[in-house]
Amino acid sequence: MSPIAESSAESPTEFDEQLLRLLGRCAAADASALQRLYELVSPILFACLARILRRRALAEEALQDVFVSIWQRAGQFSATRGRPMAWMMSIARYRAIDLLRHERHVPALVPDLPERLAAQPEAASEGESPAWLPPSGLLEHCLALLTERQKHCLELAFVGGNSHEDISRLTGSPLGTVKSWIRRGLQSLRQCLEA
Amino acid sequence: MKPDNPELVDRLASEYVLGTLRGPARRRFERWRASTPHVDQRCRYWEEHLMHVAKGLQPVQPPAHVWLAIRERLNLAPRRSPRRWARSLALAASIVFVAGLAGLLYWRSLPAVRATAVATISAKSGDEMWQVEVFGTTNRLVVQAARLATRPAGQDYELWALPKGGNPVSLGVLPAEGTSTRALTAIQKAALANSIQVAVSIEPPGGSPTGQPTGAIVFVAPLRASG
Numbered sequence: 001m002s003p004i005a006e007s008s009a010e011s012p013t014e015f016d017e018q019l020l021r022l023l024g025r026c027a028a029a030d031a032s033a034l035q036r037l038y039e040l041v042s043p044i045l046f047a048c049l050a051r052i053l054r055r056r057a058l059a060e061e062a063l064q065d066v067f068v069s070i071w072q073r074a075g076q077f078s079a080t081r082g083r084p085m086a087w088m089m090s091i092a093r094y095r096a097i098d099l100l101r102h103e104r105h106v107p108a109l110v111p112d113l114p115e116r117l118a119a120q121p122e123a124a125s126e127g128e129s130p131a132w133l134p135p136s137g138l139l140e141h142c143l144a145l146l147t148e149r150q151k152h153c154l155e156l157a158f159v160g161g162n163s164h165e166d167i168s169r170l171t172g173s174p175l176g177t178v179k180s181w182i183r184r185g186l187q188s189l190r191q192c193l194e195a
Numbered sequence: 196m197k198p199d200n201p202e203l204v205d206r207l208a209s210e211y212v213l214g215t216l217r218g219p220a221r222r223r224f225e226r227w228r229a230s231t232p233h234v235d236q237r238c239r240y241w242e243e244h245l246m247h248v249a250k251g252l253q254p255v256q257p258p259a260h261v262w263l264a265i266r267e268r269l270n271l272a273p274r275r276s277p278r279r280w281a282r283s284l285a286l287a288a289s290i291v292f293v294a295g296l297a298g299l300l301y302w303r304s305l306p307a308v309r310a311t312a313v314a315t316i317s318a319k320s321g322d323e324m325w326q327v328e329v330f331g332t333t334n335r336l337v338v339q340a341a342r343l344a345t346r347p348a349g350q351d352y353e354l355w356a357l358p359k360g361g362n363p364v365s366l367g368v369l370p371a372e373g374t375s376t377r378a379l380t381a382i383q384k385a386a387l388a389n390s391i392q393v394a395v396s397i398e399p400p401g402g403s404p405t406g407q408p409t410g411a412i413v414f415v416a417p418l419r420a421s422g
Contacts, residue, residue, distance in 0.1 A: 028401050029400070031269075034265075047252050064268060075404055086243040089246055130254075154248050158245055159251075163214075164217075183210075186209040
């Protein structure tokens with residue numbers, strides 16, 4: 001892997017800069033900065049958590065954990081660590097995946113969920129980037145090169161927090177096939193991003 | 196240790212970020228990431244790119260009580276004017292009584308949650324400075340400051356896990372007084388699980404700006420499994 005490929009794909013947006021300033025103030029224990037940060041990013045992080053955890057109360061508790069963590073770790077974040085939104089979204093997603101591991105009460109996937117999960121991101125993924133997401137022509141170009149199945153599997157995993165086994169059940173495809181769609185999807189993405 | 200094959204690192208990093216790396220493999224990878232800069236770098240690469248897969252996610256406004264709970268947990272009280280303060284004090288006194296009673300009853304009805312690891316940080320004189328308790332089952336870290344834990348002028352004490360074979364992982368700034376409770380992140384938990392010691396360094400206010408100790412390590416204490 002070349003060193004160029006390691007660097008951030010695009011330069012920071014105004015929104016990134018705003019988040020960075022707020023994180024800097026959080027690191028200096030400025031509570032009003034955390035409140036502002038919460039106003040800006042809690043809706044998208046909450047959506048992320050609710051989609052993975054599928055239970056509102058659990059997502060609310062996880063959102064608390066995420067902001068406690070952001071406050072405590074704000075000092076460890078710097079622009080050299082990439083985009084603040086990616087950092088915060090990762091804190092949220094990993095927390096949710098962690099909770100899935102402990103939580104035995106997450107309802108079994110209801111039959112109508114596959115269509116909803118599949119349809120929603122794709123329907124909305126046309127058009128302009130939402131405010132929280134920096135525009136990335138490159139990634140969109142690369143995602144468009146994947147097969148529909150590969151893209152669908154990546155969405156079910158990343159957005160829905162589904163495991164290989166969940167995705168196999170949801171798509172009615174054998175586990176081995178799902179694993180290989182995902183592996184090849186990620187490989188193709190990397191080849192395209194680093195070409 | 197693991198082979199440092201770039202293809203393998205990249206495959207694991209991408210599946211970790213995507214969320215399909217699960218179970219013990221996920222936890223092992225988290226420990227590896229926490230201690231290995233180039234693994235961390237590959238994860239960040241995927242975190243930035245795969246974020247775009249969630250483009251269609253519609254924001255959902257969380258209910259107001261979530262922010263109040265966060266403020267409570269972090270002890271971030273809103274500023275108040277003196278008159279409101281006096282009125283609030285009277286109100287608070289009556290609430291404290293009722294809540295205390297309710298809390299006692301609730302607390303007594305809860306199953307006891309026991310610390311999974313503890314450390315006592317003492318000065319050379321033998322005086323206890325902090326009691327650190329790790330609650331692995333609820334992902335909480337509780338630190339109680341002894342009366343002697345005064346802060347160095349204009350600086351903070353920061354607590355670190357010292358995972359075997361890895362870099363120190365911050366567990367946050369230590370309280371100068373009282374008890375602080377915080378949620379443990381997966382990285383902190385993994386680091387603690389792999390540590391037999393914790394350390395305290397002197398850092399700028401708010402903690403180390405780099406994520407690694409920048410000031411002198413002033414205390415080291417054994418971390419003992421318990422419970």
